[in-house]
Amino acid sequence: MGIADKAKNAAEELAGKAKEAIGDLTGNKDLKAEGQADQTEAGLKNAGENVKDAAQNVKDAFKK
Template sequence: MAADDKIDAKSDQLKGKVKEGVGRATDDRDLEAEGHGDQAKGNLKQAGEKIKDVFKS
């Protein structure tokens, strides 16, 4: 996995965790849901890059 793509996926996951935490703390369900979405987006990016790596080998 390319370093930039790896960092991008991790940043989406981290951003999602922060949004989710802030949403819970402030009882903002929309922000919490957005955090879940960002985490899922990061997970999908990471999975896609792993699949690319498998086919490169």
């Protein structure tokens, strides 16, 4: 996974946590849910990148 992808996913997750916290503090259920969804999306993107990295590692191992 590229550094730029890691940074983007981390920023998206952090923004999601902020939205969730603000929604919780203000009683805004929609904002809280949006923050949770953002965090889930960032986590899924990280998982997808990890799968790509693992597949590349396997491919590279067979090249040797």
